[in-house]
Amino acid sequence: MPDHQANLNVELQELIAAMEQRRSKIEAGGGPARQQKQRDAGRLTARERLERLLDPGSFLEFGTFVEHDGTRLMTGVEAPGEGVVTGSGTIHGRQVYVFSQDFTVLGGSLGKRNAQKVVKIMDLAAKVGCPIIGLNDSAGARIQEGVDALSGYGEIFYRNAIYSGSVPQLSAILGPCAGGAVYSPALTDFILMSRGSSYMFITGPEVIKSVTREEVSFDALGGADVHTRKSGVAHLEFEGDEATLEGLRALLAYLPQNARERPPVRPTQDPPGRQNTELLEVVTPDQRRPYAMHRVIESVVDDGVFFEIQPDWARNILCGFAHLGGQVVGIVANNPRVMAGTLNIDASDKAARFIRTCDCYNIPILTLVDVTGFLPGVAQEHAGIIRHGAKMLYAYAEATVPKITLITRKSYGGAYLAMNSQDMGADVVYAWPTAAVAVMGAEGAANIVYRREIAGSDQPEQTRAEKIREYRETFDNPYVAASKGYIDDVIPIEETRARLIATFAMLERKQEQRPYKKHGNIPL
Numbered sequence: 053m054p055d056h057q058a059n060l061n062v063e064l065q066e067l068i069a070a071m072e073q074r075r076s077k078i079e080a081g082g083g084p085a086r087q088q089k090q091r092d093a094g095r096l097t098a099r100e101r102l103e104r105l106l107d108p109g110s111f112l113e114f115g116t117f118v119e120h121d122g123t124r125l126m127t128g129v130e131a132p133g134e135g136v137v138t139g140s141g142t143i144h145g146r147q148v149y150v151f152s153q154d155f156t157v158l159g160g161s162l163g164k165r166n167a168q169k170v171v172k173i174m175d176l177a178a179k180v181g182c183p184i185i186g187l188n189d190s191a192g193a194r195i196q197e198g199v200d201a202l203s204g205y206g207e208i209f210y211r212n213a214i215y216s217g218s219v220p221q222l223s224a225i226l227g228p229c230a231g232g233a234v235y236s237p238a239l240t241d242f243i244l245m246s247r248g249s250s251y252m253f254i255t256g257p258e259v260i261k262s263v264t265r266e267e268v269s270f271d272a273l274g275g276a277d278v279h280t281r282k283s284g285v286a287h288l289e290f291e292g293d294e295a296t297l298e299g300l301r302a303l304l305a306y307l308p309q310n311a312r313e314r315p316p317v318r319p320t321q322d323p324p325g326r327q328n329t330e331l332l333e334v335v336t337p338d339q340r341r342p343y344a345m346h347r348v349i350e351s352v353v354d355d356g357v358f359f360e361i362q363p364d365w366a367r368n369i370l371c372g373f374a375h376l377g378g379q380v381v382g383i384v385a386n387n388p389r390v391m392a393g394t395l396n397i398d399a400s401d402k403a404a405r406f407i408r409t410c411d412c413y414n415i416p417i418l419t420l421v422d423v424t425g426f427l428p429g430v431a432q433e434h435a436g437i438i439r440h441g442a443k444m445l446y447a448y449a450e451a452t453v454p455k456i457t458l459i460t461r462k463s464y465g466g467a468y469l470a471m472n473s474q475d476m477g478a479d480v481v482y483a484w485p486t487a488a489v490a491v492m493g494a495e496g497a498a499n500i501v502y503r504r505e506i507a508g509s510d511q512p513e514q515t516r517a518e519k520i521r522e523y524r525e526t527f528d529n530p531y532v533a534a535s536k537g538y539i540d541d542v543i544p545i546e547e548t549r550a551r552l553i554a555t556f557a558m559l560e561r562k563q564e565q566r567p568y569k570k571h572g573n574i575p576l
């Protein structure tokens with residue numbers, strides 16, 4: 053080999069070695085001590101999380117060598133990888149774009165160039181039409197960068213909003229998520245939290261103490277339990293990082309790549325014509341006896357698998373995904389076991405949001421109805437149940453995906469409409485023989501309609517009982533509504549699965565156009 057060629061080879065080897073050296077320094081993040089601290093806190097590092105989340109060997113990293121601009125307070129500060137690892141990979145073979153904040157580098161704090169890395173993958177995901185997944189573990193805005201850090205958040209929030217409904221956006225909270233940092237996850241479709249090691253709040257315990265004198269721990273203020281049970285900010289909680297990342301993989305299987313596609317079909321051995329005979333043991337005609345709506349859902353859907361969303365918040369309504377004949381459906385169901393399944397403010401918010409999520413991502417909606425009405429009470433009225441309940445009406449009417457409603461038992465009053473009656477846009481309404489459709493329950497109705505007769509009677513209690521029976525015989529059944537075409541068919545309970553699969557198949561090519569508008573104005 054000529055000398056000059058040998059020299060070139062040496063030079064090339066040196067360049068490659070220098071690149072590798074730079075890369076391995078970046079890959080080491082904040083160094084072994086900080087990584088150990090992270091593990092001691094029961095958390096994985098940013099790169100370990102990506103390894104667990106993505107299919108093995110699928111990660112393609114971008115922005116590896118990005119650095120902060122070193123001005124003002126950042127002079128001389130080392131931030132390998134700029135505190136975030138970004139790129140693309142696959143989950144169950146489907147492409148996703150992902151960022152993973154590295155708490156070992158300046159607490160994963162967000163500066164301008166850090167945000168630039170995140171923005172790059174968000175823009176690519178939107179152009180290609182793929183989900184964006186954020187693994188959040190950050191101390192918030194990078195204090196040293198001042199307004200540049202705030203601008204970085206702004207760039208991300210802006211994209212969270214404009215890509216909303218275009219590609220699915222999923223957030224896992226795996227560590228601190230404080231101050232402005234909470235609003236990027238809050239603008240995404242789903243938030244998953246790791247119990248005991250993650251928290252979200254606008255102002256932390258110290259600030260709260262100084263302003264309101266309240267003393268509260270990080271966990272009690274904004275831990276996973278708080279946000280999945282009280283505030284409704286988060287959708288799901290899991291034990292630790294690994295389970296949370298597994299949760300993201302599981303959730304993604306119910307979502308399409310983007311708003312132009314449908315979720316993937318999941319082949320099943322569960323026969324479409326399987327009879328639901330066990331339901332005859334679950335549901336009784338006694339309108340006052342609660343039953344497990346979960347069992348109804350699990351009996352009907354493929355392989356009994358119901359992926360519930362927000363299972364611990366507003367438990368009077370159930371929302372979640374399942375498959376019917378291999379196709380993903382979103383299910384909204386009253387839960388007669390909690391608050392008699394009445395609709396309140398939180399239930400309305402939960403259901404409306406879920407309905408809109410299904411509609412964005414071409415997921416047909418099945419609504420199971422057993423509801424006596426909206427929850428009565430001064431507190432609910434004063435807190436704006438009208439405004440919140442209206443969201444459900446709006447969301448159902450707005451949704452253009454196939455919509456089937458099945459009335460299992462009671463369907464009364466305004467809640468009959470809020471649970472997607474035919475007039476509110478349901479494509480097909482079914483009822484079980486146990487169903488009862490009326491303006492209100494028989495007792496209340498008899499007391500109002502026959503008040504004078506009852507008051508004027510020699511035997512008021514007997515008259516009241518007679519009137520209640522009379523009202524029941526007239527309205528406590530599905531046939532008055534069916535005779536007017538409000539119910540398309542009254543079906544045998546055990547044939548529910550077969551009917552639903554056949555009806556969703558019938559609706560598969562549904563197209564619905566709406567009048568021109570810039571966007572609707574949902575009550576908020």
Ligand SMILES: CC(=O)SCCNC(=O)CCNC(=O)[C@H](O)C(C)(C)COP(=O)(O)OP(=O)(O)OC[C@H]1O[C@@H](n2cnc3c(N)ncnc32)[C@H](O)[C@@H]1OP(=O)(O)O
Nearest residue numbers: 158159160161190191192193194195196228230231232233
């Ligand atoms: C718009 C907004 O986002 S406003 C919110 C701004 N952010 C905040 O107010 C949070 C400030 N940070 C904190 O309160 C704490 O760091 C917590 C609670 C998040 C985490 O606490 P700990 O787990 O004890 O971590 P610790 O405080 O040691 O921080 C880890 C490292 O990140 C650094 N760091 C923490 N927060 C920031 C920040 N916002 N900007 C820059 N660096 C930060 C720390 O200096 C520390 O650096 P080091 O490893 O070189 O020592």
